[in-house]
Amino acid sequence: MNIESKLTEIMKKRILIIDGGMGTMIQRYNLRAEDFGGEQYEGCTDYLVETRPDVISEIHDEYLKVGSDIIETNTFGATSIVLGEYGLSENTYKLNLKAAKLAKEAAAKYENRFVAGSMGPTTKSIVVTQDITFDEMRDSYYPQALGLLEGGVDLFLIETAHDTLNIKAAYQAVKMAEEKVGIKVPILLSTSIAMAGRMLAGQDIDAFFSTINGLDIFAIGMNCAVGPKDLHEPLNSLNQLSEVPIFIFPNAGLPNDIGEYDETPEEFASQIGKYAEAGLLNLAGGCCGTTPEHIIKVKEAVEGKPPRQVGDLPKQFTVAGVDRLVPDDKIKPIVVGERSNVQGSRRFRELIRGGQFEEALEVSKQQVSSGSQILDICLEDTEFNEIEAINTYFPLLSKSIKLPLMIDSTSPDAVEAALKHTQGKAIINSINLESGFEKLERLIGIMKDYNAAAVVGLIDEIEGMALTLEKKKEVTTRFYDLLVNKYGIPPEDIIFDMLVFTVDSGNDEKLKGTSRATIDSIKWIKETYPQVSTILGISNVSFGLPPAGREVLNSVFFYHCVQAGLDLAIVNPATLMRYNTIPPEEIKMAEEILNSQSLEALTTFSNHFRDRDPSKDNVIARANMTPSESLESAIVNGTKTEVISDLDELLETMTPLEIINTVIMRGMGEVGILFEQAKMIVTEVLQSAEVVKLAISHLEPLMLTGETFTKKKVLLATVKGDVHDIGKNLVRIILESNGYAVVDLGIRIDSTQLIRAIQEHKPDAVGLSGLLVKSSRYMVSVAEHFKEENIDIPLLVGGAALTPKFVENEIKPAALGQVHYARDAMAGLSIVNMIFEEA
Amino acid sequence: MTDDTKMEFELPIPNTFERIVKLDFNLREIWSYIRLTFLYQKLLGYNKNIRASIINKEPKALALIEDVERLKNQIIDENLMQVKAVYQFFKCHAINNEIFIDFNGKEVVLNFPRQENDPFLCLSDYVAKSNDTIGFLVVTAGHEILDYAKKIELEGSYKDAFILQGLAIATSEALAEMIHHQMRIMWGLEEKVERSYDAGPPRKYLGNRYSFGYPSCPNMEDQEVIWQILQPEEIEVTLTESYMMIPEASVSAIVFHHPNAKYFNI
Known part of the structure; x- marks a missing residue:
């Protein structure tokens, strides 16, 4: 009986026990430099299998004695990367071989005990610190995996993983070693979920699970980072997700002030006992701070459960990206952002061609903010090397884009390069049979190695693209059979691209009826193969039609595809008109085209749309468009x-004034609002004001004479004797960028100057600023002087020495009109807004 | 006189009583005296503790610091800031609430208010009854940088303009701190040591400096005395009708060596 069946057999009956902490036990020996083979190796616990094998064997024995079914080899850090820090990278294979043998010898004294080859996370991270490439990581794990396998481990435990890409590298190293040795053993994957419920690289348990679920894994679990209590939520999630066995081997609580773990064996085991009681565990053990005493208690706690x-x-x-994405029937379909595509977006192409990757990243980010749920990324271009571009752009993406990615390329090498950066x-977009079986099989291999889903285009080697419903059915059936039955791809990882062609087919008889065929094929496929998904590039359907009509046709086509069951749509969500805002006669015209x-x-x-003056389009519908959202953001x-x-x-659809009054405001x-919530700081507000200034200076020359966008006029001054004007300048900028006209009289302004300016400019409000106590007092005289002159326009006062109380008790009684205390520039703005809204 | 203000130490003597006008500075040295919280939280409106934010690598803080450093470089590269300082020591003595300053052989008097409650402090307590010395300083970051800020603000660079104005104010404060440091060295209160540019301002030292308009010496009119004896017009700092300085980014101060000199409210 092989190990897997043996384990499965035992695990039907009871919860298996994994051992406890290795490091914690080693500390009990108070080892000195010479135990490690000299000062230069002190602290390299993985080297102890060479220098103090007796210690390691004794620890294994202690854990076996208390009933651990699985013991871990002392190889947590025994990759060439970590060993390299001690100048021991050459010994990687040898140390792992030795460690595996030591553990096997210890386990051999008992019946049915198993040795797990421990593979830790290393000290580097492909995603988080980006200080190592995927290939380097895999090659560092390889000699470890090989040593462990040849040393006879019964299973692999890839553990304490904080970066899912590191895991994929470790997994591939194990697979390479298995191929070399010709033995296959079960693989256990264990992630490390921190207090916030996420791995260091950002994924939560759901996303992590989705990312590795398709790999050839025997069991999935969590270890380290936190104590048993803290795993309540993630363990429940894992229980609901996983078809394979699950496990935890947490720390003995969280570290205390001096970095020690002090959850007692009883406390530790009692929580694990509760999980066992709830039927959540297949295996359990301990990590940092746990000892044979903990394991005895764990064994007792799960006994009989x-x-x-x-x-x-x-x-x-x-x-999954950082989070998992599953279809939601209420918000179908899933929107795939299409603009990070050098073939589809001229701007993106120019940025990538010009090496402006940071700027290109802004394009991708905008796709996120405009509602995309998956990002399609295409860097395939004639002007530059695609793989080089991927190796530059994808690390940037992985830092700032949390969405799942769709890797859009016809080159398997490029696809694989991109996957090596994707957590x-x-x-994969897409696989098909256009270039024959060799390429198809290569891409299927990549799908499996990296657990990727794939878009499958209905293109075969005989007739090319499938145009008719019959042909679409035929190709779909053939591909489904090939992928699922021959190559073992799970149906839920297959997304069929049913292909969209323009309705404007001219004299090409072959293209007649394609849009109807596409809609019908979706309906058919959802009935025939309910587990697979469907995807369409919507906007192709209206290619060649007048711009005003394209949005209507896209929207109507989109509506019918969704009704038919479309799962994913490559579309710019912001440019789709809402179906229910389209006049019925236009829907009818669009349907007529789609059908016939x-x-x-x-x-x-x-003709209908060519004759239409685009500027008369509904402003509200237009405001939903990308440029408006883009400007707002x-x-x-x-x-x-x-x-x-x-x-x-x-400007194609709005007057400058409309743009200012809607989008910019x-x-x-x-x-x-963001500033009020302390989510923006002053300098950021100023940067926003700069954007508004730029926008308005672009719009102003385009405005008609007499047209003005200013709401009201505000007069500003720093009062007599005072020279401080930073605060006042801030108020001016904020008011101006919110559409007010501001007359700034400057500093050291006395009440006579103010009154003269009021007569000249006829402002709607006056703002006074001053830093000093003396300036505050002077504001009282200004208010009195205004009263004498019968000036009752609203007064705003602000400044460091002012208090609300002073304004209330001193300035208000002196004034004829309203007086408002403005704490800062943004408060000043809301007061002005309020005054004029009331008016 | 309270226990705190007894003259139980040897009165220091400055190494010169000459009036010193300094126009040539290393701006990086001045900036090493900037207090980060003052610049970022008070002047630039950063809304959290700047030091904690640096440690936590908060993107907003780092972006703001990057902007500030970029503008500092620009100030140096394009020679945008003309900092200037004038300072001098004078012989003096105190009687009751008044300090008598020997200005070229004639006496100039500064009268300070005294606390009405215990411990009844008054700034004149920090000066001995005879043979003591006192310092005065006026420093400025100059009008050029503020003019430049105004110019780019009109061109639409609001953020940079705002930061430059804040930097100008912070620079004048830092320069006051640096000249005060220099004056303590001249008094022999401190050894001159090499400072690194990321040291931050010295936190503990002997004596204290006070600016008119603040709680211990609230009478702005006394600025006239400083203008009489130091003539800061030479470094282009003038007074408004309410005795505020123009340009805005300027600091004037009176400097005491008394080891127990502290800030207090009247």
Whole structure:
């Protein structure tokens, strides 16, 4: 009987016990430098198998004695990377071989005890610190895996993982070693979930599970980082997700002030006992701070409790970035952002060609903020080396994009290069039979090695793209059979691209009826193969039609595809018109085209939209468009790069005044809210104001004479004797970027100057600023002087020495009109807004 | 006189009574005297503790610091800031609430308010009844940097303009700190030691400096005395009708050596 069946057999009956901490036990020996083979190796516990094998054997024995079913080899850090820090990288294979043999010898004294080859996370991280490449990481794990396997380990334990990409590298190293040796042993994967419920590289247990679920894994669990109590939530999630056995071997609580773990064996075991009671465990053990005393108690606590039972769980499409993404029937379909594509976006292409990767990243980020749930990334271009571009761009993506990625390339090498930078579960876009079986099989191998899903295009080697419903059915059936039955790809990892062609097919008879065929094929496939998903590039359908009509047709086509069951859509969500805002007669015209693709229907449709003056389009519908959202977020984020092009797009449908009064004011409104919530700081607000200034200076020359965007006029001054004007300048900038006209009289302004300016400029409000106590007093005289002159316009006062109380008790009684205390510039803005809203 | 203000130490004597005008500075040395909390939290409106934010690598803080450092480089590269200082020691003595300053052989008097409650402190307590000395300083970051800030603000660079104004103010404060340090060395209260540029301002020293308008010496009119004896017009710092300085980024101060000199409210 092989190990896997043996373990499975035992695990049907009871919960298996994993051993406790190795480091904790080694500390009990108070080893000195010479025990490690000299000062230069002191602290390299993995080297002890060479220098003090007696210690390691004794620890193994202690854990076996108390009933551990599985003991771990003393190889947590025995990769060439970590050993290299002691100049021992050459010994990697040898030390692992030795460690495996030591553990095997110890276990051989008992019946049915197993040795797990421990593979720790190393000291580097592909995702977090980006201080190592995937290949270097895999090659560092390889001699470890080989040594362990040849030393006779019964299983592998890839543990304490804080970076899922590191795990994939370790997994591949194990697979390479297994191939070399010709033996296959079960693999256990164990992640380290910190207090916040996430791994260091960001994934939570759901995302982690989805990312590694398709790999050839015997059991999945969690260890280290926290105590048993803290694993309550993630363990429950894992229980609901996993069809394979699950386990935990946590720390003895969280470290105390001096870095020690002090959860007693009783406390530790009692929590694990509760999990066992709830039927959540297949294996259990301990990590940092746990000892044979803990393991005895764990064994007692789970004794007689039935192991976790799993039936078949429902299979569904799942991908992951930092978070997991599963379909939600309420918000179908899943939106795939299409603009980070050098073939589809001119701007993105120019940025990548120009080596402006940071700027290109802004394009990708914008796709996220405009509602994409997956990002399609295509860097395949004739002008530059795709793999080099991937190796530069993907590390940037992995730092700032949390969404799952869709890797869009026809080159298997490029796809693999991208996957080596991708933490989560990605989608390969796409695989097909256009270039024959060799390439298909290569990509299928990559899917399996990295646990990726794939878009499968309905293109075969005989007729190319499938146009008709019959052909689509035929190709789908053939591909499904090949992928699922021949190559063993799970159906939920398959996304069929049913292909979209333009309705404007001209005289090409072959293309007649393709749009109807696409819609019908979705309906058919969802009935025939409910586990697979479908995807479409929506906007292709309207290629060649007048711009005003494209959005309508896209929207109607999209609606019907979703009704038919479409799962994913490559689309720019912001440019889709809402179906329910389209007039019924236009829906009818669009449906007529989709159904018949007749020349007559096309002509009617085109004429209808060609005659339409785009500027008369519904402003609200237009405001939902990308350029408006993009401008709004540029204001909030203080980025200037896209402002002019956004404005130019907006100007096609809006007047400058409309842009200012809607988009720009909304953006600044959002800035105000964020500042109030302390989510923005002053300098960021100023950056936003700079964007507004840039936008307005672009719009102003385009405004009609007499047209003005200013709401009201505010007069500002730093009072007599005072020279401090930073605060006042801030108020001016904030008011101006919120549409107020500001007359700034400057510093050292006395009441006579103020009154003269009021008569000249006729402001709607006056703002006084001053830093000193004396300035505060002077504001009282200003108020009195205003009263004498019968001036009752609202007064705003602000400054370091002012207090609300002083304003209330001294200035207000002196004034004829309203007096408001403005704590800071943003408070000043909301007061001004309030005054004029009331008016 | 309270216990705190007894003259139980040897009165220091400055190594010169000459009036010193200094126009040539290493800006990086001045900036090493900037207090981070003052610059980032008070002047630039950063809304959390700046030191903690640096340690936690908070992106907002790091971005702001990057902006500040970029502008510092620009100030140096384009020679945007003309800092200047004038300072001098004078012989003096105190009677009751008044300090009598020997200005070229004639007496100039500064009268300070005394606390009405225990411990009844008054700034004149920090000066001995005879043969003592006192220092005065006026420093400025100059009008050039503020003019430049105004210019780029009108061009739409609001953020940079705001930061430059804040930097100008912080620079004048830092320069006051640095000149005060220099004056303690001249008094022999401190050894001159090499300071690294990331040291931050010295935290503990003998004596204290006070600016008019603040609680211990609230009478702004007394600025006139400083202008009479130091003539800061030479470094282009003038007074407004309410005795505030122009340019805004300027500091004037009166410097005491008394080891127990502290800030107090009247």
